Amino acid sequence: MSSAVLVARGLSKDFTSGGQRVPVLSGLSLCVRPGESLAVVGRSGSGKSTLLNLLCGLQAPKEGLITVAGESFRRPRKSSERSDDDARWAELRRRSIGVVFQEANLMPALSLVDNVRLRAHLAGHATGGERGWLERLGVGAEADRYPDQVSGGQAQRAALAMVFAMAPALILADEPTGSLDRHTADAVADCLFAMQGDSGCALVLATHDSELAARCDHLLDLSALDPAGTE
Numbered sequence: 001m002s003s004a005v006l007v008a009r010g011l012s013k014d015f016t017s018g019g020q021r022v023p024v025l026s027g028l029s030l031c032v033r034p035g036e037s038l039a040v041v042g043r044s045g046s047g048k049s050t051l052l053n054l055l056c057g058l059q060a061p062k063e064g065l066i067t068v069a070g071e072s073f074r075r076p077r078k079s080s081e082r083s084d085d086d087a088r089w090a091e092l093r094r095r096s097i098g099v100v101f102q103e104a105n106l107m108p109a110l111s112l113v114d115n116v117r118l119r120a121h122l123a124g125h126a127t128g129g130e131r132g133w134l135e136r137l138g139v140g141a142e143a144d145r146y147p148d149q150v151s152g153g154q155a156q157r158a159a160l161a162m163v164f165a166m167a168p169a170l171i172l173a174d175e176p177t178g179s180l181d182r183h184t185a186d187a188v189a190d191c192l193f194a195m196q197g198d199s200g201c202a203l204v205l206a207t208h209d210s211e212l213a214a215r216c217d218h219l220l221d222l223s224a225l226d227p228a229g230t231e
């Protein structure tokens with residue numbers, strides 16, 4: 001079996017609110033291999049977005065080990081360990097981790113095709129295939145429009161084209177269809193799973209949508225873990 005793209009061991013995360021320590025994640029472990037998908041589900045506030053932020057280095061855990069595409073990050077850090085974590089996370093987000101949010105995060109001053117071209121360029125890939133990605137995602141006809149000239153579903157397809165154009169090892173998607181109607185959400189999800197299958201990348205998908213979660217290979221229910229012990 002191929003080695004994992006993403007491994008997390010013993011992840012814990014707290015926030016401080018009104019002077020009180022609020023545990024969000026505690027002792028969480030997971031492993032996702034190339035081509036696999038993991039749905040992260042749980043009630044609102046259970047820590048889905050927090051987990052995705054930890055897995056792309058936008059937040060640091062209190063404790064735990066995260067390995068993405070062969071790069072390892074540990075908290076608390078031993079004095080002998082490398083302290084260039086921020087630079088290594090930034091490089092991973094540039095080349096290896098594609099992040100998709102509920103609302104497509106396109107640059108408003110660039111057309112859809114230029115958004116995709118910029119993302120591929122930043123990831124170090126030769127440009128030229130941008131229109132092909134948009135066509136595969138069903139928005140080839142909208143390639144020269146600007147983000148404010150397309151629908152939410154079309155913008156989300158362009159956001160997926162950006163992510164696939166960077167050929168990531170791992171995609172982290174936080175409610176990627178949460179702002180779309182059922183029909184459009186299903187169509188965007190079809191594209192996401194088809195292209196993930198073709199590319200062989202790993203996918204971690206945070207969602208409230210049980211139909212979407214059921215399409216993933218594995219399920220992680222954060223409500224069932226409940227670090228505060230209130231359930």
Ligand SMILES: Nc1ncnc2c1ncn2[C@@H]1O[C@H](COP(=O)(O)OP(=O)(O)OP(=O)(O)O)[C@@H](O)[C@H]1O
Binds near residue numbers: 016042043044049
């Ligand atoms: N920066 C922060 N400071 C303090 N508390 C935070 C911070 N970010 C998140 N939290 C808290 O951590 C908990 C988990 O939040 P998170 O956004 O990860 O939940 P979620 O599962 O993604 O929820 P939703 O389904 O509503 O998106 C919540 O109780 C939230 O209030």
Ligand SMILES: [Mg+2]
Binds near residue numbers: 048049050174
């Ligand atoms: Mg969230």
